[in-house]
Amino acid sequence: MRLNVFKNTVFPIIIGVVLIMISCGNGKPKKDKNKTDDNRPKTEELTSNNQHQTIIVGANQTESYLQLLMGKNIGVVANQTSVIFKQPTANNQTPNYTHLIDSLLALKVNIKKVFAPEHGFRGTADAGEIVKDGIDTKTGLPIVSLYGNNKKPTKTQLEDLEFVIFDIQDVGARFYTYISSLHYVMEACAEMEIPLIVFDRPNPNGHYIDGPILESVNKSFVGMHPIPVVHGMTIGEYAKMINGEKWLENGIQCELKVIPIKNYSHDLQYSLPIKPSPNLPNNQAINLYPSLCFFEGTNVNAGRGTDTQFQVFGSPFLNASKYNFKYTPESNEGAKYPKHENKLCYGKNLTETEYLNYLNLNWLIDAYKNTENKVEFFNNFFVKLAGTKILQEQIEKGLTETQIKATWQSGLKSFKKVRNKYLIYE
Incomplete structure (x- = not known):
C-alpha cells in the first residue's frame, strides 16, 4: 500500500452516530503543583497564551481519520488509555469517555484484532508479567499480546490487515516500554507495507529532557534507541523520529500518519485521566x-x-x-x-x-x-x-549529582538537535 493512500483516499460516509468530542486532561502552568488522589476521568480546560483552550487528543478527531478506515480491515494497538473523550452530563453521572474500540465499532469500522502491550489490554498485569493472547469478553475481538515472547507482530498476525492504529498513553521515559512496542509495530508494518496511524496524546513529562544517552551495547526492551532517559516528546513525535533516524531493522521506514493533538505544547502540565499502568496511580x-x-x-x-x-x-x-x-x-x-x-x-x-x-x-x-x-x-x-555502565561507576566513586550531570551535557545537546527535526508542538 503506497503513501498516496493517506493523501488521496476519500470515501463518502453517512454516519448516524455523532460523537461529541472534547479532550480530557488539565493543562496548568508548570509552577502549579497538580496532584490527584484518585484516577477518576475528568474533563478540564487549560489556559495557554491567555486563551481559554481545550486539549483535543488525536483519537477524538474522527474527522481526520474515519475516511481512511471505512471499508478496510483494521488492527488496533490499544490498552485502557485508548479512549475517546465525551462531554460529561450534568452532575457527572455518566462516564466522560468511551473506549476507542467500542467507539470505532459503533461507527462501523471493521476492527479485526487488538494488539496489547505490557500490562495487557485492560492494563492490570504486573510489570514484567507475561501477557497472554485471548478474546475481549465485551467485543469478542481477538487480543494479540505484544509482551512476552511475541513483542513484534508476526506476518501471520498482520496479513489480513490494511491499516494499523497505535493509540497508547505514554509517560515520556525511555524505559517505559510502550515506545519499544511502537518500534516493533512500526517495523512489522513497514515489512508488510501496511500504513500505521498514530493517535497522539500529551506527554506528562514532556516539559524537560534529562539523563544519560543509551549506548547501543546496552540496547534492550527497556531502552532501544540512543536517547536520554527523559526525551521530551509525544509518542507521535517519537514515531517520526524512529522513522527519520532509520532505527528500524535495515533502515526501512514505516508509512506513517500522526493525528496530532490540538492546543498542546510541551511546557503544559498534563494530568492523565486514566492511570497508564498499575503502578503509576496518579x-x-x-x-x-x-x-x-x-x-x-x-x-x-x-x-x-x-x-x-x-x-x-x-x-x-x-x-x-x-x-x-x-x-x-x-x-x-x-x-x-x-x-x-x-x-x-x-x-x-x-x-x-x-x-x-x-x-x-x-x-x-x-x-x-x-x-x-x-x-x-x-x-x-x-x-x-x-x-x-558509567552511571553506576560514577555513583560508586562518590561523584555528586552535579558532577554526573556535567558528563551528560554533550550527549543531550546532540540529542536536542536531532529531536528538533521531529517536533510537532512548541
Missing part, C-alpha cells in the same frame, strides 16, 4: 517515575506493594538512623511479588515533593551512601535502565 507517581525507576535496578523498593507506588522508596538495608520513614511492601494489584515483600523497609516519603522538571539523582546517590549492603546494591538490570 500525577505525583508519573512525575517522579523517571527518577525513581532507577531503584528497580537496585535492592531498594520503589513503592511497589504499597498504595504510593513510585512516591516512596525504602529497603531493609538502608540505615534506619538516616531514614525515619518506614513501610512494609505487601502483595497487591500490579505487584503480586513486590521487592522485600512483608519486610520492614526504611526510606523516604516523596508524596509531597514539588513538581520536578529535572531527573533527580540525589535520592539514588544518598541511598547508595547509606546502604548496609553496597556490594549487592546494584543488580544487572541497573545498566539496562541507565543505558550505560
Whole structure:
C-alpha cells in the first residue's frame, strides 16, 4: 500500500452516530503543583497564551481519520488509555469517555484484532508479567499480546490487515516500554507495507529532557534507541523520529500518519485521566517515575506493594538512623511479588515533593551512601535502565549529582538537535 493512500483516499460516509468530542486532561502552568488522589476521568480546560483552550487528543478527531478506515480491515494497538473523550452530563453521572474500540465499532469500522502491550489490554498485569493472547469478553475481538515472547507482530498476525492504529498513553521515559512496542509495530508494518496511524496524546513529562544517552551495547526492551532517559516528546513525535533516524531493522521506514493533538505544547502540565499502568496511580507517581525507576535496578523498593507506588522508596538495608520513614511492601494489584515483600523497609516519603522538571539523582546517590549492603546494591538490570555502565561507576566513586550531570551535557545537546527535526508542538 503506497503513501498516496493517506493523501488521496476519500470515501463518502453517512454516519448516524455523532460523537461529541472534547479532550480530557488539565493543562496548568508548570509552577502549579497538580496532584490527584484518585484516577477518576475528568474533563478540564487549560489556559495557554491567555486563551481559554481545550486539549483535543488525536483519537477524538474522527474527522481526520474515519475516511481512511471505512471499508478496510483494521488492527488496533490499544490498552485502557485508548479512549475517546465525551462531554460529561450534568452532575457527572455518566462516564466522560468511551473506549476507542467500542467507539470505532459503533461507527462501523471493521476492527479485526487488538494488539496489547505490557500490562495487557485492560492494563492490570504486573510489570514484567507475561501477557497472554485471548478474546475481549465485551467485543469478542481477538487480543494479540505484544509482551512476552511475541513483542513484534508476526506476518501471520498482520496479513489480513490494511491499516494499523497505535493509540497508547505514554509517560515520556525511555524505559517505559510502550515506545519499544511502537518500534516493533512500526517495523512489522513497514515489512508488510501496511500504513500505521498514530493517535497522539500529551506527554506528562514532556516539559524537560534529562539523563544519560543509551549506548547501543546496552540496547534492550527497556531502552532501544540512543536517547536520554527523559526525551521530551509525544509518542507521535517519537514515531517520526524512529522513522527519520532509520532505527528500524535495515533502515526501512514505516508509512506513517500522526493525528496530532490540538492546543498542546510541551511546557503544559498534563494530568492523565486514566492511570497508564498499575503502578503509576496518579500525577505525583508519573512525575517522579523517571527518577525513581532507577531503584528497580537496585535492592531498594520503589513503592511497589504499597498504595504510593513510585512516591516512596525504602529497603531493609538502608540505615534506619538516616531514614525515619518506614513501610512494609505487601502483595497487591500490579505487584503480586513486590521487592522485600512483608519486610520492614526504611526510606523516604516523596508524596509531597514539588513538581520536578529535572531527573533527580540525589535520592539514588544518598541511598547508595547509606546502604548496609553496597556490594549487592546494584543488580544487572541497573545498566539496562541507565543505558550505560558509567552511571553506576560514577555513583560508586562518590561523584555528586552535579558532577554526573556535567558528563551528560554533550550527549543531550546532540540529542536536542536531532529531536528538533521531529517536533510537532512548541
